[in-house]
Amino acid sequence: MRGWLIWTPFVLFLAFVGLFASGLFKPDDHVIHSRLVGQNLPAFALPPAASDRPGLTSAQVATGKPRLLNIFASWCVPCAAEAPQLMALRQAGVEIDAIAIRDARPDVDRFLARYGNPYARIGLDARSAVQIALGSSGVPESFVIDSKGRIAYQHIGDIRADDVPMILDRLKAAQ
Amino acid sequence: MIAEAGLAALWLAAALALLQLFLAFSGTKGGKDELLGAVRPTAVAQGLLTAFAFGALITLFLRSDMSVLLVATNSHSMKPWLYKFAGTWGNHEGSMLLWVTVMGVAGAAVALFERALDRATHMATLGAQAAISLGFYAFLLFSSNPFARIDPPPPDGQGLNPLLQDPGLAFHPPTLYLGYVGLSVAFSFAVGALLTRRVDAAFARAMRPWVLAAWVLLTLGITAGSYWAYYELGWGGWWFWDPVENASLMPWLAATALLHSVTVLATRDSLRAWTIMLAVVAFSMSMVGTFLVRSGILTSVHAFAVDPERGSFILALLALYIGGALALFGWRIGSVKEGALFQLASRESMLVVNNLLLSVILGIVLIGTLYPLMTEAFGHKVSVGAPYFDRVAGPLALALMVAMAVGPLMRWRRDELRLVGRRVALPVLIAVLLVVAMSVFAAGRIGLLPFLGLVVAGSVGVASLLPLWRRKLWRTPLFTWGMVIAHLGCAVSLAGMASDSAFTTEKLIAARPGDTIRTAGWTLRFVSITPVAGDNWTALQADMQVDRGGAPVLIHPQSRFFASPPTTTTEAALLTRWNGQLYVVLGEEVEGGRWQLRVWWKPFVTLIWLGGGLIALGGALALIGREKRGWIGKWRARRAEV
Numbered sequence: 001m002r003g004w005l006i007w008t009p010f011v012l013f014l015a016f017v018g019l020f021a022s023g024l025f026k027p028d029d030h031v032i033h034s035r036l037v038g039q040n041l042p043a044f045a046l047p048p049a050a051s052d053r054p055g056l057t058s059a060q061v062a063t064g065k066p067r068l069l070n071i072f073a074s075w076c077v078p079c080a081a082e083a084p085q086l087m088a089l090r091q092a093g094v095e096i097d098a099i100a101i102r103d104a105r106p107d108v109d110r111f112l113a114r115y116g117n118p119y120a121r122i123g124l125d126a127r128s129a130v131q132i133a134l135g136s137s138g139v140p141e142s143f144v145i146d147s148k149g150r151i152a153y154q155h156i157g158d159i160r161a162d163d164v165p166m167i168l169d170r171l172k173a174a175q
Numbered sequence: 176m177i178a179e180a181g182l183a184a185l186w187l188a189a190a191l192a193l194l195q196l197f198l199a200f201s202g203t204k205g206g207k208d209e210l211l212g213a214v215r216p217t218a219v220a221q222g223l224l225t226a227f228a229f230g231a232l233i234t235l236f237l238r239s240d241m242s243v244l245l246v247a248t249n250s251h252s253m254k255p256w257l258y259k260f261a262g263t264w265g266n267h268e269g270s271m272l273l274w275v276t277v278m279g280v281a282g283a284a285v286a287l288f289e290r291a292l293d294r295a296t297h298m299a300t301l302g303a304q305a306a307i308s309l310g311f312y313a314f315l316l317f318s319s320n321p322f323a324r325i326d327p328p329p330p331d332g333q334g335l336n337p338l339l340q341d342p343g344l345a346f347h348p349p350t351l352y353l354g355y356v357g358l359s360v361a362f363s364f365a366v367g368a369l370l371t372r373r374v375d376a377a378f379a380r381a382m383r384p385w386v387l388a389a390w391v392l393l394t395l396g397i398t399a400g401s402y403w404a405y406y407e408l409g410w411g412g413w414w415f416w417d418p419v420e421n422a423s424l425m426p427w428l429a430a431t432a433l434l435h436s437v438t439v440l441a442t443r444d445s446l447r448a449w450t451i452m453l454a455v456v457a458f459s460m461s462m463v464g465t466f467l468v469r470s471g472i473l474t475s476v477h478a479f480a481v482d483p484e485r486g487s488f489i490l491a492l493l494a495l496y497i498g499g500a501l502a503l504f505g506w507r508i509g510s511v512k513e514g515a516l517f518q519l520a521s522r523e524s525m526l527v528v529n530n531l532l533l534s535v536i537l538g539i540v541l542i543g544t545l546y547p548l549m550t551e552a553f554g555h556k557v558s559v560g561a562p563y564f565d566r567v568a569g570p571l572a573l574a575l576m577v578a579m580a581v582g583p584l585m586r587w588r589r590d591e592l593r594l595v596g597r598r599v600a601l602p603v604l605i606a607v608l609l610v611v612a613m614s615v616f617a618a619g620r621i622g623l624l625p626f627l628g629l630v631v632a633g634s635v636g637v638a639s640l641l642p643l644w645r646r647k648l649w650r651t652p653l654f655t656w657g658m659v660i661a662h663l664g665c666a667v668s669l670a671g672m673a674s675d676s677a678f679t680t681e682k683l684i685a686a687r688p689g690d691t692i693r694t695a696g697w698t699l700r701f702v703s704i705t706p707v708a709g710d711n712w713t714a715l716q717a718d719m720q721v722d723r724g725g726a727p728v729l730i731h732p733q734s735r736f737f738a739s740p741p742t743t744t745t746e747a748a749l750l751t752r753w754n755g756q757l758y759v760v761l762g763e764e765v766e767g768g769r770w771q772l773r774v775w776w777k778p779f780v781t782l783i784w785l786g787g788g789l790i791a792l793g794g795a796l797a798l799i800g801r802e803k804r805g806w807i808g809k810w811r812a813r814r815a816e817v
Contacts, residue, residue: 006508009452010501016463016545017494023472023548024486126765 034135046123049100056123062149066174074111082158083115090118146174181231188224189312199302222283242328268321291381300367343403354393362458379440391794398787409745422464429457518589525582580638602638628673636666653800661793668786695776
């Protein structure tokens with residue numbers, strides 16, 4: 001307990017102060033990215049959420065061609081704002097599947113009738129169980145799924161008009 | 176007027192703290208006794224002023240004076256009076272005012288009641304206490320003034336977070352703070368002793384009651400907080416390894432270690448430097464905890480306002496006080512003589528084992544709590560959760576329990592291992608029997624840690640009573656009783672924890688009124704859903720009849736909605752029986768008129784908090800026993816003089 005040992009607590013404490021100070025003045029980053037980026041989709045099988053589209057299973061998303069998986073809800077305002085961009089992506093030839101979160105079929109039907117339906121399949125995730133398994137923390141979110149069924153990219157929030165080219169590039173890269 | 180009076184009292188108290196600091200140190204340095212004579216009254220006046228300021232804030236909350244910003248943002252005229260009262264410290268500024276109040280009152284208590292310490296160290300201690308208080312006064316007055324006015328006053332306040340609208344708020348923060356901040360006294364003692372270079376048995380005897388008192392209150396505060404979280408959050412858990420929980424656990428671990436090392440110093444005059452170090456570390460952990468909680472640097476369920484200005488203020492205080500104390504330690508401890516040495520097989524070395532294990536657990540908790548912060552500094556986001564803490568701290572805690580069982584059965588200075596072996600024969604036998612019995616009856620059904628936990632709890636529970644073996648119970652000193660009861664409390668608490676994680680059954684279902692649910696020997700008949708209204712909330716209430724073969728009991732889990740601020744909370748229904756608790760939570764309505772229900776049966780879970788209560792009771796008995804001895808000694812001395 002003598003000599004240099006006596007000063008170790010003091011030196012350790014200085015290191016802590018430095019750490020705290022660095023933590024305090026760092027800008028806050030509240031975006032929570034999924035831990036699954038770069039990994040396979042978790043397995044799921046969801047019933048249909050709309051009357052004219054089939055439900056969705058994880059196997060159907062891995063088709064050997066990159067796809068977009070959109071997480072939305074009829075009760076979500078930014079999802080309505082995102083709809084035109086999704087339609088634009090659909091016209092560009094992108095295949096889009098969707099998961100409707102905590103929703104009911106009549107509501108989804110109404111939403112699609114009003115804002116357009118770019119989706120091939122829509123699964124109903126009544127309790128957000130799949131959403132949580134995907135590591136998604138809100139609506140809307142979109143996942144670029146590569147040809148092998150792996151999550152290549154996670155887009156948090158609505159896809160804005162100037163995001164569309166970037167999403168297209170991501171889909172190309174996921175080939 | 177009341178707010179201004181409270182603020183004036185705070186300023187005056189801060190001025191007195193500055194005066195106290197000056198008087199204590201210039202008096203000691205210059206040997207001016209007339210200056211030193213004024214230190215104690217100053218400390219007492221300071222304590223009274225802080226209490227007055229705190230009383231003023233409570234009054235403002237009780238009267239719902241909306242012209243005070245803090246009341247307007249944290250209270251509501253419709254709230255029940257108990258929550259108006261407790262809401263005083265249910266916010267940042269109010270809780271920091273509680274902090275300086277406890278600090279001021281503790282300083283006044285040291286000035287009034289401390290008689291065992293030599294005068295020079297006593298004065299240096301009071302000076303150190305004033306120095307610490309000064310920083311927190313500055314923090315309060317410059318960056319979190321609780322008495323700020325708002326003009327024009329709003330028609331009504333914004334209300335209090337509904338999770339806090341619970342009797343728990345009236346009990347948990349004050350006891351926790353009394354313990355948390357009470358440790359500042361130990362810190363001041365250590366600084367005082369370093370300044371006067373008088374670290375010896377007499378110093379330890381003077382410091383011990385203060386450490387004990389703070390530790391008892393901290394134990395109570397943590398126990399109460401754990402139970403509150405358990406029934407209020409509706410997750411069925413009693414400890415989440417949340418950063419803020421860890422912030423209260425770390426000072427407790429350090430204080431527990433300090434309690435034991437101070438005993439070695441008081442009885443055997445060993446572990447001098449180590450005890451001083453622990454006294455510094457214990458309150459440092461309180462301050463680090465406050466920093467973590469108040470700066471919002473770590474995200475946690477105890478979401479407090481994020482404010483880098485406040486955070487940097489507390490960080491500056493941390494750097495000043497802890498850095499200063501550690502620097503003083505490094506500079507002075509070399510001139511403190513080594514204490515007495517002891518044999519390897521002795522009670523002292525068992526206490527060293529206790530201290531080492533506690534310190535390692537403290538290090539594990541500290542690293543686990545700060546690890547996300549460390550990795551984030553290097554650009555990685557990681558969260559550290561219960562699995563890490565359970566796996567790393569759990570085995571060490573079990574080892575600590577074993578040391579706790581053996582330690583009191585060993586002699587001071589030196590002991591024969593052969594004799595110790597004979598003394599622990601019975602607990603070892605019980606442990607073996609438990610292992611055999613549980614391997615037969617519960618093999619493969621419980622995890623390793625809960626299994627070991629149950630074995631250790633049973634064996635240590637018996638071992639903790641052995642110090643009373645063959646003694647005349649009414650002649651046994653009170654502090655021995657205190658030690659036995661506190662150690663028994665640890666075993667009882669461990670039994671509850673292990674039993675909860677080994678035997679809890681959980682059922683999650685969606686049920687309609689009219690359905691019957693069966694789980695763990697219980698039958699729950701879901702009768703109906705009824706709306707009910709309280710003082711400032713409305714709720715949907717499930718009425719259920721539950722029984723396990725006897726007469727049915729009605730329970731009412733609720734989902735409450737508060738209007739200000741608009742929030743929904745779950746009110747779990749708890750049914751306590753001698754061998755456990757039934758814990759029912761009403762969730763949301765799912766399609767088809769069915770409701771989500773969570774039903775837990777938790778065997779012996781109540782032992783967790785019963786154990787916590789026993790630990791605190793043991794500490795209180797030890798405190799009374801030691802102090803009583805002092806009073807009787809004084810009384811005899813006085814009789815002898817006559």
